[in-house]
Amino acid sequence: MNEEASAIFRSQLDAIRAAGTWKEERILASPQGAAIQVGGREVLNFCANNYLGLSSHPAVLAGARRALDERGFGLSSVRFICGTQDLHKELEARLARFFGFEEAILFGSCFDANGGVFEALLGEEDAIVSDALNHASLIDGIRLCKAERHRYPSGDLAEAERLLRATQGKRLRVVATDGVFSMDGHLAPLDRLADLCQRHRALLLVDDSHASGFVGRTGRGTAEHLGVQGRVDILTSTLGKALGGAAGGFVAARREVVELLRQRARPYLFSNTLAPAIAGGSLAALGLLEESTALRDRLMENARRFRDGMTAAGFAVPPGFHPIVPIMLGEARLAVAMAKDLLDEGIYVIGFSYPVVPQGQARIRVQLSAAHTEAQVDRAVAAFAAVGRRHGVLKA
Numbered sequence: 001m002n003e004e005a006s007a008i009f010r011s012q013l014d015a016i017r018a019a020g021t022w023k024e025e026r027i028l029a030s031p032q033g034a035a036i037q038v039g040g041r042e043v044l045n046f047c048a049n050n051y052l053g054l055s056s057h058p059a060v061l062a063g064a065r066r067a068l069d070e071r072g073f074g075l076s077s078v079r080f081i082c083g084t085q086d087l088h089k090e091l092e093a094r095l096a097r098f099f100g101f102e103e104a105i106l107f108g109s110c111f112d113a114n115g116g117v118f119e120a121l122l123g124e125e126d127a128i129v130s131d132a133l134n135h136a137s138l139i140d141g142i143r144l145c146k147a148e149r150h151r152y153p154s155g156d157l158a159e160a161e162r163l164l165r166a167t168q169g170k171r172l173r174v175v176a177t178d179g180v181f182s183m184d185g186h187l188a189p190l191d192r193l194a195d196l197c198q199r200h201r202a203l204l205l206v207d208d209s210h211a212s213g214f215v216g217r218t219g220r221g222t223a224e225h226l227g228v229q230g231r232v233d234i235l236t237s238t239l240g241k242a243l244g245g246a247a248g249g250f251v252a253a254r255r256e257v258v259e260l261l262r263q264r265a266r267p268y269l270f271s272n273t274l275a276p277a278i279a280g281g282s283l284a285a286l287g288l289l290e291e292s293t294a295l296r297d298r299l300m301e302n303a304r305r306f307r308d309g310m311t312a313a314g315f316a317v318p319p320g321f322h323p324i325v326p327i328m329l330g331e332a333r334l335a336v337a338m339a340k341d342l343l344d345e346g347i348y349v350i351g352f353s354y355p356v357v358p359q360g361q362a363r364i365r366v367q368l369s370a371a372h373t374e375a376q377v378d379r380a381v382a383a384f385a386a387v388g389r390r391h392g393v394l395k396a
């Protein structure tokens, strides 16, 4: 590569460092779990999306191993050429049934699902109305499509309604939202959005990646929690969080929507099929969720225990029940320094600051798992209290 190009890239890297937004990667030398090996020692992990503790669960590993032995390492193909196995069809049918839709279609990731869903279904004659805090993959997917684009401030139903009125002349309108917003575990008002969409004959598309498998009494997600199961038209979600944690995503909807995606969604048509081991492991994960709600119940109890403990210790914890628990600190420097001290205490958490969250709202985002024991949750609270006192966040 020539020196001018090198200099251009290096100066951008310098700018990222100078802005204080450089992202370091810590290296794990163990499977994902409640306790992990980082930097030569064991620490408790409180920043994974391993909500149900399935990423290293024996039943999931057994399902993946069986698929690996019986169906091989990979398909070396996209789905429509020679990449569809019985396992993939079974997983699609099970996902559709679990979440209460006619059909489901697998993608390599939820990022790909969101990247393909809009362009395949909508065109110039349509409009999309989307929440301003939506995940990057929804934003990118919407950008890839020719439909008119509108955005409402997060959760602002009045503005969403104004936009639906303004787009009345369009063929189709789709309201797109995350089910749960990842920076603070806040839920989208799906009940009121479902009413709004019904009133304006718009479709409701929900990305429920931070809810599928554990939010709602039986883990069907945000719609179940808010009592509107059956009123979401298009569900997108990931297999990379609660539902096993390896990789993969899906869209669930009416048959004609899924069929159209199989014909047109570019990440489905032009990217390799999901590895058999992932399909097998994900089927085993779904099997666990169909059998019992024990894992999501355990997770919710851990989240409640941590939220109560932190609030009692004197930290600012916004109300809620979700296992994403933001500890609001304000200053970016403080969030980063506390996260570093917590790691020294054996608690692995990450500080988030601007531009990931609004200016002045830096926080440490804690994520609970069903894999945590009560004693581990209590250890985290105690470590937060000790570090919080050291930094003057709590009174000594």
Ligand SMILES: *Cc1c(COP(=O)(O)O)cnc(C)c1O
Pocket (backbone or CB within 6 Å): 108, 109, 110, 111, 112, 135, 137, 178, 182, 207, 208, 209, 210, 237, 238, 239, 240, 247, 248, 249
């Ligand atoms: C994690 C996440 C994704 C990306 O999922 P992958 O399967 O890892 O690509 C998409 N949307 C939301 C809301 C997420 O939280």
